[in-house]
Amino acid sequence: MGSGGGSPELRWSLLLLLAAGGWAPRGAAAASLPLVVNTWAFRKAAETAWSTLQGGGSELDAVEHGCGQCEIEQCDGSVGYGGSPDEHGETTLDAMIMDGNTMEVGAVADLRRIKNAIGVARKVIQHTKHTLLVGESATMFAESMGFPSEDLTTQKSLSIYLKWLNRSCQPNFRKNVTPDAAKSCGPYKPNEDFRREEQNVLEKTVHIHSHDTIGMIVIGQNGSIAAGTSTNGAVHKIQGRVGDSPIAGAGAYADSTAGAAAATGDGDVMMRFLPSYQAVEYMRAGMEPTEACQKVISRIRRYAPYFFGAVICANTSGSYGAACNKVPGFTQFHFMASSPALRQPSEQIVDCI
Ligand SMILES: *[C@@H]1O[C@H](CO)[C@@H](O)[C@H](O)[C@H]1NC(C)=O
Ligand SMILES: *[C@@H]1O[C@H](CO)[C@@H](O)[C@H](O)[C@H]1NC(C)=O
Ligand SMILES: *[C@@H]1O[C@H](CO)[C@@H](O)[C@H](O)[C@H]1NC(C)=O
Numbered sequence: 001m002g003s004g005g006g007s008p009e010l011r012w013s014l015l016l017l018l019a020a021g022g023w024a025p026r027g028a029a030a031a032s033l034p035l036v037v038n039t040w041a042f043r044k045a046a047e048t049a050w051s052t053l054q055g056g057g058s059e060l061d062a063v064e065h066g067c068g069q070c071e072i073e074q075c076d077g078s079v080g081y082g083g084s085p086d087e088h089g090e091t092t093l094d095a096m097i098m099d100g101n102t103m104e105v106g107a108v109a110d111l112r113r114i115k116n117a118i119g120v121a122r123k124v125i126q127h128t129k130h131t132l133l134v135g136e137s138a139t140m141f142a143e144s145m146g147f148p149s150e151d152l153t154t155q156k157s158l159s160i161y162l163k164w165l166n167r168s169c170q171p172n173f174r175k176n177v178t179p180d181a182a183k184s185c186g187p188y189k190p191n192e193d194f195r196r197e198e199q200n201v202l203e204k205t206v207h208i209h210s211h212d213t214i215g216m217i218v219i220g221q222n223g224s225i226a227a228g229t230s231t232n233g234a235v236h237k238i239q240g241r242v243g244d245s246p247i248a249g250a251g252a253y254a255d256s257t258a259g260a261a262a263a264t265g266d267g268d269v270m271m272r273f274l275p276s277y278q279a280v281e282y283m284r285a286g287m288e289p290t291e292a293c294q295k296v297i298s299r300i301r302r303y304a305p306y307f308f309g310a311v312i313c314a315n316t317s318g319s320y321g322a323a324c325n326k327v328p329g330f331t332q333f334h335f336m337a338s339s340p341a342l343r344q345p346s347e348q349i350v351d352c353i
Helices: 008-021 043-054 059-073 117-127 135-144 155-166 267-273 275-284 289-301
Strands: 035-039 092-099 104-112 132-134 214-219 225-231 252-255 259-265 309-315 320-324 332-338 346-351
Touching: 035 043, 035 059, 035 259, 035 309, 035 320, 043 059, 043 214, 043 332, 059 092, 059 117, 059 214, 059 225, 092 117, 092 252, 104 117, 104 135, 117 132, 117 135, 117 225, 132 135, 214 252, 214 259, 214 309, 225 252, 225 259, 252 275, 259 267, 259 275, 259 289, 267 275, 267 289, 275 289, 275 309, 289 309, 289 320, 309 332, 320 332, 320 346
Parallel strands: 104 132
Antiparallel strands: 035 214, 035 332, 092 104, 092 225, 214 225, 252 259, 259 309, 309 320, 332 346
């Protein structure tokens, strides 16, 4: 719709058309708003976000409650308590939430003994001038905000941990250490005479589903965009490890003037490319959501051909898409989309590239 062109009658009838639809004339496909898109087939999370919007909640409320639903039901064992025990058997959580109107971000990483990580992330926006709080100190902040301190270990996470110990701590995330991390458990010391060439080789083996995340994009009726993530990180991670999820631009990114994106997969590799930020910038430059997602995947693949990962993208008019890196065992990516056109949260499948 050019602003200068068109007869007055034509413009007037367009206005009537828009008014009759009851939606803001923000984008050509505004009938597809509001929109909720989230990674994986996490249906209840999608339903929770959707019903939050329907009940008059804000986009941030929808992201918080949607991702929070996954924390409660321990989606895939990769979100919330009782999953992905680290090298010492502890579950720690990472989460972030971003307001695409104000560009405020609240995030927590390596959060211990608190179940509702995205709830704490929201409090970082609401009650601090900071962006990211980590570790034991983030736990103290959460407690001061009224979140209960609870043990995040369950029979399941304990059993995953004990089996791993019994497998001589295989697999793990160490390299160039003594004793040889490919054969035994720690404690490890740096191995000074490792060969230089081994240094820069990015992940050559594929670890499907060893680290997933819920990432969510919500676009309200009036075009306000929010995004967020929640995860318990990589199973058997080294203590203190923080992945892509709580990092703005990596795990998720939202800008109400351009769109939003969220990423899932091998965060250690993906976070180096700020894939969510990059996807939003591609959309700002005019790329369609699917294409923006694909371009981001291609960029990472140039350096890490076997990385496990997927990205979801949505533009300001409510079009959305996704892309994933095709590796043995991961050829399709499932995600959820909810919009008036879809009527109810529905599972979407995209072929990896
Ligand atoms: C849209 O609604 C949100 C609340 O959901 C509000 O914060 C925001 O200011 C509104 N944006 C516009 C452009 O009206
Ligand atoms: C440890 O592994 C051995 C085989 O290597 C198996 O026989 C044993 O049952 C395992 N123990 C536990 C506690 O998983
Ligand atoms: C969003 O993407 C769709 C195609 O998927 C396109 O038709 C539409 O113009 C895009 N919206 C914006 C604001 O770029």
